[in-house]
Amino acid sequence: MRIVSLVPSITETLFDFGLTADEVVGRTKFCIHPANLVKNVQIIGGTKNLNIEKIKSLNPDLIIANKEENEKLQVEELMTDFKVWVTDISTLEDNHQFISELGKHLDKKELAQNFNERIAHIFNIKTNPLPQxxxxxxxxxxxxxxxxxxxxxxxxxxxxxxxxxxxxxxxxxxxxxxxxxxxxxxxxxxxxxxxxxxxxxxxxxxxxxxxxxxxxxxxxxxxxxxxxxxxxxxxxxxxxx
Incomplete structure (x- = not known):
């Protein structure tokens, strides 16, 4: 599968799932993690100013965008030619669902479940009854x-x-x-x-x-x-x- 990521945190997540630069074929100039892997991926502009023609030339099987990070008109233009998944993440539950769905897309459901369990553990923090x-x-x-x-x-x-x-x-x-x-x-x-x-x-x-x-x-x-x-x-x- 050839994937173009339009968001830095999505790019990092794709590589954490074990994908290579042969599978993540496009990323924004703000996608800086992991540095040793993103350096081998084509830059397709910024999150707000995508190079549409560059993306088209990469002929991706899937483009992953984000409702907040990317411009609606540019995403809609890409939708006319490609499969685009627009994520919308404002809560930890949204994040859980995103990782689960990505695991399904990549046929790595067990790894996704592992990630979600570890993230849930991070926030198993007893909060102050009178938080600052x-x-x-x-x-x-x-x-x-x-x-x-x-x-x-x-x-x-x-x-x-x-x-x-x-x-x-x-x-x-x-x-x-x-x-x-x-x-x-x-x-x-x-x-x-x-x-x-x-x-x-x-x-x-x-x-x-x-x-x-x-x-x-x-x-x-x-x-x-x-x-x-x-x-x-x-x-x-x-x-x-």
């Missing part, structure tokens, strides 16, 4: 956070935090004044590359507020990537107790 309220920032100028219908929110709340903005949807803008209501502020490494200098800058407006730089991939990459960050998430959960 977390403001998870993904962007600067303006500051943007995550609502309750995102995969980031799902991971955050399953490691013992409470999303300060869980009453909102998608990726709303927030003010510094609103951040004062958080117990902790998480600044993500992606999509905006927050660094220590940004914490120092924000700290001046929120003196004394606890702030942590967090690995954005650990919160937003679905699929099997969660297995790569188990220790990281467990350590982070201790800071929320």
């Amino acid at each position: 309220k977390i403001a998870y920032l993904i962007w600067k100028n303006p500051y943007m956070t995550v609502g309750d219908d995102t995969f980031i929110n799902e991971v955050l709340e399953n490691i013992g935090g409470e999303n300060l903005f869980k009453d909102r949807k998608r990726y709303p803008e927030v003010t510094v004044e609103e951040l004062k209501n958080a117990d902790q502020v998480f600044l993500s490494s992606e999509p905006f590359p927050f660094q220590q200098k940004h914490i120092d800058e924000l700290q001046k407006e929120l003196p004394g507020k606890q702030m942590i730089l967090v690995d954005g991939e650990a919160f937003s990459w679905f699929g099997t990537h969660l297995l790569q960050v188990e220790d990281y998430l467990r350590e982070l959960s201790k800071k929320l107790a």
Whole structure:
């Protein structure tokens, strides 16, 4: 089977299932894991600006896209010529279903079940009965956070935090004044590359507020990537107790 992946976390998951560069024939420029394998796969543009002609030239048997990551019009154009599977993942249950379905597609159901059992074990964490309220920032100028219908929110709340903005949807803008209501502020490494200098800058407006730089991939990459960050998430959960 020749597969084109339009999402980084999907590409990594395909390789975790044991596929080779002869089977994963196309990937985006943001598909960076696993580095030793993706380097041998043709780049077909970015998640939001696919090179349609390049994809067509690869003549894939299956294209795997994502509702949030990819542009609807481009995906629909590909659907006229190819089989396209559009994933939609905002919860851990969605992720479980994705891995199970992928296992069926690849005839690797037992491996999929193993992945799902291991991921479920990661989130077998006893949460604090009074979890800390977390403001998870993904962007600067303006500051943007995550609502309750995102995969980031799902991971955050399953490691013992409470999303300060869980009453909102998608990726709303927030003010510094609103951040004062958080117990902790998480600044993500992606999509905006927050660094220590940004914490120092924000700290001046929120003196004394606890702030942590967090690995954005650990919160937003679905699929099997969660297995790569188990220790990281467990350590982070201790800071929320």
